[in-house]
Amino acid sequence: MEPLFSIGPILAVLTPVAAVPVLISSKNENVREGWTFLAAGALFLMVVSMLPSILEGARLEFVIATLTPSLAIKLTVDALGMLFALVASFLWIVTSAYSIGYMRTLKEHSQTRYYSFFALSLFATIGVAFSGNFFTMYLFYELLSLATYPLVTHHQDKEARSSGRKYLFYILGSSIAFLIPAMLITYAYTGTLDFGSQGFMAGHGIPPKLLLLLLGMFIFGFAKCGIMPFHSWLPAAMVAPTPVSALLHAVAVVKVGVFCVIRVITGVFGTDFLSSLQYNSYLAYLAAFTILAASLIALSQDNLKRRLAFSTIGQLSYIILGAALLTRYSLTASMLHIAMHAFGKITLFFCAGAIFAASGIKNISRMVGIGKRMPWTMGAFLVGSLSVIGLPPAGGLISKWFLVLGTLESDQIFFLFVLLASSLLNAAYFLPIVYRAFFCSEEESQFENKVDEVPAWCLGPIMVTATASLILFFYPQPFLRLARQAVQTILGG
Amino acid sequence: MGEILDFIIAKSNYWSYVVLMMIGLYAMISRQNYVRKIIGMSIFQTAVILFYVSTAVKEKAVIPIIAHGHGEEANAAIEASQYINPLPHVLMLTAIVVGVATLGVALSLAIRVYQKYGTLEENEINDMIREQ
Amino acid sequence: MSQHYPALIIVVPLLAALAAAAAGWINKRYCFPIAVASLAASFVSSVFLLGRVIRVKEVIYEMAGWTAPIGIVYRVDALNGLVIVVVTAVALVNLIYSKSAIEEDFPDKMGTYYALYILFATGLAGMVVTGDAFNLYVLMEIASLTGYSLMGLRRDRATVSALNYLIVGTIGATFYLLGVGYIYIATGTLNMAEIASFMSQMSDSGSIRMAFVICLAGLFIKMAFFPLHGWLPNAYTYTPTASIGLIAPLTTKVTVYIMIRMALSVFTPEFSFKTIELSGAIVWLAIIGIVAGSCMALAQKNFKKMFTYIIVAEVGYMVGGFWLGNRAGISGSVLHIANDALMTLALFMAAGIFARKIKGEEISDMQGLFRKMPWTMAAFVLGGLSIIGVPPTCGFFSKWYLISGGIEAGNYYFVGALLFSSLINAVLFFRIFEVAYFEPFSESHGHDHSHGHEAVAVEEAPLGMLIPFYVVAISLVILGIFSGDLITKIIYFAIPAGIV
Numbered sequence A: 001m002e003p004l005f006s007i008g009p010i011l012a013v014l015t016p017v018a019a020v021p022v023l024i025s026s027k028n029e030n031v032r033e034g035w036t037f038l039a040a041g042a043l044f045l046m047v048v049s050m051l052p053s054i055l056e057g058a059r060l061e062f063v064i065a066t067l068t069p070s071l072a073i074k075l076t077v078d079a080l081g082m083l084f085a086l087v088a089s090f091l092w093i094v095t096s097a098y099s100i101g102y103m104r105t106l107k108e109h110s111q112t113r114y115y116s117f118f119a120l121s122l123f124a125t126i127g128v129a130f131s132g133n134f135f136t137m138y139l140f141y142e143l144l145s146l147a148t149y150p151l152v153t154h155h156q157d158k159e160a161r162s163s164g165r166k167y168l169f170y171i172l173g174s175s176i177a178f179l180i181p182a183m184l185i186t187y188a189y190t191g192t193l194d195f196g197s198q199g200f201m202a203g204h205g206i207p208p209k210l211l212l213l214l215l216g217m218f219i220f221g222f223a224k225c226g227i228m229p230f231h232s233w234l235p236a237a238m239v240a241p242t243p244v245s246a247l248l249h250a251v252a253v254v255k256v257g258v259f260c261v262i263r264v265i266t267g268v269f270g271t272d273f274l275s276s277l278q279y280n281s282y283l284a285y286l287a288a289f290t291i292l293a294a295s296l297i298a299l300s301q302d303n304l305k306r307r308l309a310f311s312t313i314g315q316l317s318y319i320i321l322g323a324a325l326l327t328r329y330s331l332t333a334s335m336l337h338i339a340m341h342a343f344g345k346i347t348l349f350f351c352a353g354a355i356f357a358a359s360g361i362k363n364i365s366r367m368v369g370i371g372k373r374m375p376w377t378m379g380a381f382l383v384g385s386l387s388v389i390g391l392p393p394a395g396g397l398i399s400k401w402f403l404v405l406g407t408l409e410s411d412q413i414f415f416l417f418v419l420l421a422s423s424l425l426n427a428a429y430f431l432p433i434v435y436r437a438f439f440c441s442e443e444e445s446q447f448e449n450k451v452d453e454v455p456a457w458c459l460g461p462i463m464v465t466a467t468a469s470l471i472l473f474f475y476p477q478p479f480l481r482l483a484r485q486a487v488q489t490i491l492g493g
Numbered sequence B: 001m002g003e004i005l006d007f008i009i010a011k012s013n014y015w016s017y018v019v020l021m022m023i024g025l026y027a028m029i030s031r032q033n034y035v036r037k038i039i040g041m042s043i044f045q046t047a048v049i050l051f052y053v054s055t056a057v058k059e060k061a062v063i064p065i066i067a068h069g070h071g072e073e074a075n076a077a078i079e080a081s082q083y084i085n086p087l088p089h090v091l092m093l094t095a096i097v098v099g100v101a102t103l104g105v106a107l108s109l110a111i112r113v114y115q116k117y118g119t120l121e122e123n124e125i126n127d128m129i130r131e132q
Numbered sequence C: 001m002s003q004h005y006p007a008l009i010i011v012v013p014l015l016a017a018l019a020a021a022a023a024g025w026i027n028k029r030y031c032f033p034i035a036v037a038s039l040a041a042s043f044v045s046s047v048f049l050l051g052r053v054i055r056v057k058e059v060i061y062e063m064a065g066w067t068a069p070i071g072i073v074y075r076v077d078a079l080n081g082l083v084i085v086v087v088t089a090v091a092l093v094n095l096i097y098s099k100s101a102i103e104e105d106f107p108d109k110m111g112t113y114y115a116l117y118i119l120f121a122t123g124l125a126g127m128v129v130t131g132d133a134f135n136l137y138v139l140m141e142i143a144s145l146t147g148y149s150l151m152g153l154r155r156d157r158a159t160v161s162a163l164n165y166l167i168v169g170t171i172g173a174t175f176y177l178l179g180v181g182y183i184y185i186a187t188g189t190l191n192m193a194e195i196a197s198f199m200s201q202m203s204d205s206g207s208i209r210m211a212f213v214i215c216l217a218g219l220f221i222k223m224a225f226f227p228l229h230g231w232l233p234n235a236y237t238y239t240p241t242a243s244i245g246l247i248a249p250l251t252t253k254v255t256v257y258i259m260i261r262m263a264l265s266v267f268t269p270e271f272s273f274k275t276i277e278l279s280g281a282i283v284w285l286a287i288i289g290i291v292a293g294s295c296m297a298l299a300q301k302n303f304k305k306m307f308t309y310i311i312v313a314e315v316g317y318m319v320g321g322f323w324l325g326n327r328a329g330i331s332g333s334v335l336h337i338a339n340d341a342l343m344t345l346a347l348f349m350a351a352g353i354f355a356r357k358i359k360g361e362e363i364s365d366m367q368g369l370f371r372k373m374p375w376t377m378a379a380f381v382l383g384g385l386s387i388i389g390v391p392p393t394c395g396f397f398s399k400w401y402l403i404s405g406g407i408e409a410g411n412y413y414f415v416g417a418l419l420f421s422s423l424i425n426a427v428l429f430f431r432i433f434e435v436a437y438f439e440p441f442s443e444s445h446g447h448d449h450s451h452g453h454e455a456v457a458v459e460e461a462p463l464g465m466l467i468p469f470y471v472v473a474i475s476l477v478i479l480g481i482f483s484g485d486l487i488t489k490i491i492y493f494a495i496p497a498g499i500v
Helices: A008-025 A029-055 A079-105 A111-129 A134-152 A158-190 A208-221 A233-239 A242-269 A271-277 A280-299 A304-325 A328-359 A375-389 A396-409 A413-438 A456-474 A479-491 B002-009 B012-030 B034-055 B071-075 B087-117 B122-131 C002-026 C028-056 C078-105 C110-129 C133-152 C158-187 C192-202 C206-223 C231-237 C241-266 C268-275 C279-298 C303-323 C327-357 C374-388 C394-408 C412-438 C463-481 C483-494
Strands: A060-068 A071-077 C058-062 C073-077
Touching: A008 A029, A008 A060, A008 A071, A008 A111, A029 A060, A029 A079, A029 A111, A029 A479, A060 C483, A071 A079, A071 A134, A079 A111, A079 A242, A079 A328, A079 A456, A079 A479, A111 A134, A111 A242, A134 A158, A134 A242, A158 A208, A158 A233, A158 C394, A158 C412, A208 A242, A208 A271, A208 A280, A233 A242, A233 A304, A242 A271, A242 A304, A242 A328, A271 A280, A280 A304, A280 A413, A304 A328, A304 A396, A304 A413, A328 A375, A328 A396, A328 A456, A328 A479, A375 A396, A375 A413, A375 A456, A396 A413, A396 A456, B012 B034, B012 C158, B034 B087, B034 C158, B087 B122, B087 C133, B087 C158, C002 C028, C002 C058, C002 C073, C002 C110, C028 C058, C028 C073, C028 C078, C028 C110, C028 C483, C073 C078, C073 C110, C073 C192, C078 C110, C078 C241, C078 C327, C078 C463, C078 C483, C110 C133, C110 C241, C133 C158, C133 C241, C158 C192, C158 C206, C158 C231, C192 C241, C192 C268, C206 C241, C206 C268, C206 C303, C231 C241, C231 C303, C241 C268, C241 C303, C241 C327, C279 C303, C279 C412, C303 C327, C303 C394, C303 C412, C327 C374, C327 C394, C327 C463, C327 C483, C374 C394, C374 C412, C374 C463, C394 C412, C394 C463, C394 C483, C463 C483
Parallel strands: none
Antiparallel strands: A060 A071, C058 C073
């Protein structure tokens, strides 16, 4: 179907940028944060306003600039992009609220810079979600890497500096070294970079070995997807303030990585072409390895945010695995997991931040008995854990269920066992935290038996995302519908 | 055509300009003293001027001033082979001016350098810069 | 009026140079307005000229009405139409930016300085528009001589660099003159178009081959193409602020343009790329130059010197891209002339602003600059990103075409060198950003690092510097976004149709 011209995509993408000058110039912090909210709300409304036409099966398109007749900077909204944009824009609102509580409680410096770059990061994220071709996607992907750098290194101390270096080395280095040449070689062979429902690589006589190389370069070039061995930037980036880790390193940045990988598999190579080449199995095994390895490493981490980071690495590979299996269920699971994991993981990060803001504790070994002091926070932590493990009644189960169906559909029982093992490991590294937080003897408890929660600005968002995780279990629309629709355009039927 | 040109290039005036040019180049590169370098530069430029001028020469030709170039005879056809080619000379007038200007700038810079460092030996100046 | 644009570009500033020199004697305050007005006139003329060229493809102007081959013609097509706009724009913007720097550095020589400045710009502009090979030499020497003076006018270390540069530059220019002599022997004309028309019968002539090699060698010296780059870093590092913003962005770029002009419009593509089998070797030199320039940049502690080595690497980009000999590579090379001129200008403008606030020129002296001058640093970051080649800055787009050219030509070494250089550039600039971002601004060195967030008073550069700097920085992005138009509407027509 022909895409419809619409200025919706460009308006949505530009909303966060438009807020930046106001953020910089506002003298009063209430005004500044008010504008952050306003921008977040406006962005969300703008994304939602495009939802009905997307659900009707339309595609919206806006060409920003034409570089050559066959190459343009172009925004297109389809079901997959819509799904991702919905998640990111909704969670930006929540995170803005959380940021206010967190940053004020800890009296962080340079908050104006913080909010400005946050807005820029969202601009880049929505840009990736709505990219109409690979070139545009690359452009916003690179912008996102740079916009998040000042956020990751917010503390401006030695640790932030070395982590920032690592972050850039992996993210920017891999994209320059792998993505640019891969993109240009592809363009030289095919003469186009526009996503097609069955890709655009087939039928151009590219030698199979080169195709494998290109696939590898694309996957590793999008190092934000956290696939091993290009994952270690993510734990390093945990030096950032928690709201940054929450939105960017559980939702925006890493999901941009996997989103791009899904686009590469579906929009660049095309599922039929890739399965005829059989290269998807390499990717699937790599993802499976990452899932297990990351889960095992997560077990050994005592710093809560680092444990969450390794958990994220594992969960991201679920999405890649789902995409690599190339079946109807697995693709649906892969897309759906973008949303489900986002809600679960952001809750967990929020909780980690709340614990730190309230008590200054970062390590799990010192969180024994914390549930008595912060029952609401830890309750939400339980919900988040359930969602990430994939247990009812949380949304994570739905996507995992589809993924299990996908492995069965593809007759690859090995991956089924990987999923089961990983779920057990997930439970092993999350549930003891919750258990020890609530159930421990008086002597063991490191906290007084008195409720002392974080400020409402922090707790509110935690409740919202935790509730959302629960709701998504019972009512996974519209994400499920969008994911199904996206798969339908790829696989037909 | 190519053979003829190769033959021309093999002629002695060209060789002499090449030798002069190499002398100049050698002086510019190998001498430590800036005045010597500048002298080398002048030789280098002059060699090219010589080359141009020598290309204008034709056998049995005279300077390009048309005798009795007034009245009716002025309209008579000019036999180009009787006159040496004036254009290289004209070009070289400009090149000489450029050369003089270059020399002037070079010498004034050299004076500046001497005022600052008290020497015009390149290695001594480099030592002084390194010590700073 | 409109048919005289090519002449106006040259004549107005030429006369203004005299006026500025005279004004220096009468009242120094008149110098700056005269200079700005003349360069603005030149810039506006060149923009209109480019507009005309886009419509009619080629504008030929006969100086004083003498037709070619007797007279000197100015010939403007899509290629130099673009370059002339860049040259006049850079000269104008940098002049406005440098007003206070000139007043500080040359209080008693303002008339002279402005006259030299304008003459330099005129020389470069003349080199770009002229259609006569010998006229080009004269204008090249005008630009060079004024350039040496602009460098050495202040009594400091720069005089030595300027003298060294003069000696090397004269070798380069004289080689070019010699090459033109060989062309003249073989063809009997100095008009570029006429030389080109003889080329098809001449391609096996020894003297033409000789001319080609000598011309190219001379131009390579002038543009600091590896391995003839040795003079550039020293010459540029110690040049006064106002001069470097003019010389560094333009000299190498205009020389690259001359190389392209000679190869395409004088020696013809057939001869340059096919008959004479040098392009492979030149591309290899470019590859080595890119890698070596980047590595040497990495070894520098002085940021201005680092920028100069980046220029060496960028020259490798342009030369290498051009001699790939395909449309994408040449497009990238031409686009990079414009982009790199602006990027280099942005870098040296930033360096000029830093020099006012910090004492040294070492990267380690840049501590805390993000706090001290956030606006300057923001624009500097844009410049850095453009050099690295991050979209949507213009540096990315020229790299895009250069790399496509490398892929089309199957020269993966060139592609690798470009990517390597991008990575090194990323390291170079983020090294600076790190120092400026993480380390606190310190008058007194080395106090507590525990919480370096105490408020440092923002001390920005004066608006007279900051606004031109921002104009350049923002144009990096605008140029990037519209690079598609530049390619399809202008550069496409700059490349002979025979090249695919």
